[in-house]
Amino acid sequence: MIPRFWRKIKYRYDIVGSICESCGSKFYPPRNFCPVCRRKSRIKEQRFNGRGKILSYTVVHDTPDEFKLNKPYVVALIELDDGPIITSQVVCGPNEVEVGMRVVKAFRKYFEDGDDGVIYYGTKFIPEDKSMESVSSNSSN
Amino acid sequence: MERVAIIGVGQSEFGELWEKGFREIVLKAGIEALEDAGLEGKEIEAMYVGNMSGGRYLAQEHIAALIADYSGLSQMGIPSTRVEGADASGGLALRQAFLSVASGLHDIVIAAGAEKVSDVGSEMTTDIIASSADREWEGFVGATIPALYALMARMHFTKYGTTPEDLALVSVKNHRNGALNPKAQFRREITIEDVLRSPFVAEPLRLLDCAPLSDGAAAVILANEKVAKEYTDAPVYIKACTQASDYLALQNREDITTMRAVKIAAEMAYKQSNLTPDSIDVVELHDSFTIAELIAYEDLGFVEKGRGAELIREGITSLDGSLPTNPSGGLKACGHAIGATGIRQAVEITYQLRGKAGKRQVDAETGLSLNIGGTGATAVVTIYEIG
Numbered sequence: 001m002i003p004r005f006w007r008k009i010k011y012r013y014d015i016v017g018s019i020c021e022s023c024g025s026k027f028y029p030p031r032n033f034c035p036v037c038r039r040k041s042r043i044k045e046q047r048f049n050g051r052g053k054i055l056s057y058t059v060v061h062d063t064p065d066e067f068k069l070n071k072p073y074v075v076a077l078i079e080l081d082d083g084p085i086i087t088s089q090v091v092c093g094p095n096e097v098e099v100g101m102r103v104v105k106a107f108r109k110y111f112e113d114g115d116d117g118v119i120y121y122g123t124k125f126i127p128e129d130k131s132m133e134s135v136s137s138n139s140s141n
Numbered sequence: 142m143e144r145v146a147i148i149g150v151g152q153s154e155f156g157e158l159w160e161k162g163f164r165e166i167v168l169k170a171g172i173e174a175l176e177d178a179g180l181e182g183k184e185i186e187a188m189y190v191g192n193m194s195g196g197r198y199l200a201q202e203h204i205a206a207l208i209a210d211y212s213g214l215s216q217m218g219i220p221s222t223r224v225e226g227a228d229a230s231g232g233l234a235l236r237q238a239f240l241s242v243a244s245g246l247h248d249i250v251i252a253a254g255a256e257k258v259s260d261v262g263s264e265m266t267t268d269i270i271a272s273s274a275d276r277e278w279e280g281f282v283g284a285t286i287p288a289l290y291a292l293m294a295r296m297h298f299t300k301y302g303t304t305p306e307d308l309a310l311v312s313v314k315n316h317r318n319g320a321l322n323p324k325a326q327f328r329r330e331i332t333i334e335d336v337l338r339s340p341f342v343a344e345p346l347r348l349l350d351c352a353p354l355s356d357g358a359a360a361v362i363l364a365n366e367k368v369a370k371e372y373t374d375a376p377v378y379i380k381a382c383t384q385a386s387d388y389l390a391l392q393n394r395e396d397i398t399t400m401r402a403v404k405i406a407a408e409m410a411y412k413q414s415n416l417t418p419d420s421i422d423v424v425e426l427h428d429s430f431t432i433a434e435l436i437a438y439e440d441l442g443f444v445e446k447g448r449g450a451e452l453i454r455e456g457i458t459s460l461d462g463s464l465p466t467n468p469s470g471g472l473k474a475c476g477h478a479i480g481a482t483g484i485r486q487a488v489e490i491t492y493q494l495r496g497k498a499g500k501r502q503v504d505a506e507t508g509l510s511l512n513i514g515g516t517g518a519t520a521v522v523t524i525y526e527i528g
Binding site: 004005008012027028029035055056057058059060061062063064065067070072073075076077084085086087088089094099110120122124 | 283291390
C-alpha cells in the first residue's frame with residue numbers, strides 16, 4: 001500500500017486537484033480526463049484554497065482498525081468555495097459539527113502502520129472559527 | 142431478442158453458516174434450482190457466477206471454474222464466467238445470463254451468486270466490503286460504507302425532512318417479513334424502539350439500520366421461451382434486465398440523495414418492458430442500509446423525490462400494502478450474501494409470482510428487483526412477469 005499512497009502525496013498533503021480549461025469543471029482528486037469533455041479535455045493541475053462549508057456529515061463509531069484510537073471521528077462532504085466537493089475528516093467534537101458549518105483545511109495525521117510503520121498524513125478540516133487557536137496550539141490530531 | 146423465462150430457482154439459507162463451506166452452499170442452491178426446473182444438468186449450456194471477493198474472503202480466485210467443477214458442469218466443458226460489481230455481482234450475473242439467452246446464443250443457462258464471508262474475521266469482512274467504494278479517496282479518510290450511506294441519510298434528512306424514525310420503520314418492516322421466511326438470517330420481529338436504542342455505527346445510522354454481511358448462495362435457471370414450456374407450467378418471464386453506472390465516489394455526484402444509476406436503469410427497464418412503476422406488484426430491493434430503501438422508492442419512480450418516507454409511514458410497502466417491498470425480509474433480515482444477493486432477489490420474485498412464497502405470499506403478477514453495488518456506482522434493475 002505504501003507506493004500507492006506515496007504516488008498521491010502531493011494531492012493529499014494539500015488540496016491539489018485539477019480543472020478542465022474547456023468546460024471549467026473542477027476535480028478533486030485530480031482527473032487527467034474530463035468526464036464532460038472527454039477527448040476535448042484540457043486538464044490543468046490546480047490548488048484549491050481549502051475553505052468551504054459542510055454539506056453533510058457523519059460521526060463514525062464503528063471504525064476500521066487504523067482509526068480505533070480516534071473514535072468517534074467526523075467525516076464530512078465539504079463544498080469548497082473555489083472548487084469541487086471533497087470527502088474529509090473534520091477535527092472537532094461529535095457535538096460541534098453541523099450542516100452548513102464553515103471549515104478550513106489543515107495538515108494532519110490520518111493513521112499509522114503499527115508502532116514502527118509508516119505514518120500517513122493528509123488534509124483534514126477544522127472549524128473556521130477555531131482555525132487561529134488551532135494553529136497556535138499545534139493540535140496533534 | 143428472444144424472450145427469456147426463469148424455469149428454476151434455488152437458494153441456500155443465508156446467515157453465519159460456520160459449518161458449511163463455499164462449495165457446499167453453492168451446490169445446495171444449484172441442485173435446488175436444477176430440481177425445481179426438472180433438469181438433469183446436461184441441458185445447461187453456460188454458467189454465470191456473481192461473486193464479489195472470493196480472492197479476499199477465501200483467498201480463492203477462479204471461482205467460476207471452481208463452481209462449474211463442484212456442480213458437475215465441467216465434465217461437459219461448458220463455459221463458466223464470473224462477473225464482479227461489488228454487491229451487484231449477482232445482478233450482473235443474472236444480466237449476463239439473460240443476454241446470452243435473449244441473444245439467441247443459448248437456450249438454457251444458469252446464473253448463480255455466492256459469497257462466503259465468515260471464514261475471515263469481522264474486521265477483515267468490513268475492510269473487504271469497503272473496497273466497493275473509492276479506497277484511495279474515501280476509504281483513506283475513514284469513510285466506511287456505513288459512513289457514506291450516513292452522509293446520504295443526513296442529506297436526505299436536511300433536504301426533505303426524513304427522520305430516524307422513518308429509517309427505523311424500514312428495518313421493522315423487513316424484520317417482520319424475514320420472520321416469515323424460513324431461509325432468512327434473522328427470523329424475528331423488532332420494534333422501532335429496538336432500532337432507535339441500538340448503537341450508532343455511523344450517525345445517524347444505527348446497528349439495526351444496517352444489513353448484515355452473510356454467507357449464502359442462490360441460483361436461477363433461464364431458458365428461451367421456446368423450450369421453457371417443456372420444463373414448467375409457470376415460467377416467469379424476464380421483461381427487462383438493465384444496468385447503469387455512476388461515479389464511484391459520492392463526492393463526484395451531483396446529488397447524493399439520489400442514485401442516478403438506479404434512475405437510469407429503472408427508466409430503461411420500464412421502457413423495455415412497456416410497464417410503468419404503477420403496474421409493479423412486488424419489489425425486492427437493495428436495503429443494505431435503511432436509507433437506501435427510501436431512496437430506492439424514489440429513484441424507481443414509486444414516489445417523487447424526497448417523499449420516500451411516506452410509503453413506509455403509510456404502510457404502502459408492507460406485505461398487506463399496495464406495493465409490498467422486500468417480502469423476503471430484504472438484505473436487512475434475509476441477509477446480505479454480497480455476490481448472491483442479486484440472484485436471491487430473483488429467486489424471491491419467482492416464488493412470489495408463482496404463488497409459492499408461503500406465509501409471506503403477496504398478490505402479484507409483475508415484479509421488480511433492484512441490486513446495487515457499493516454506494517450506487519452500479520445498479521441492476523430487473524422486471525418480471527408471470528407467463
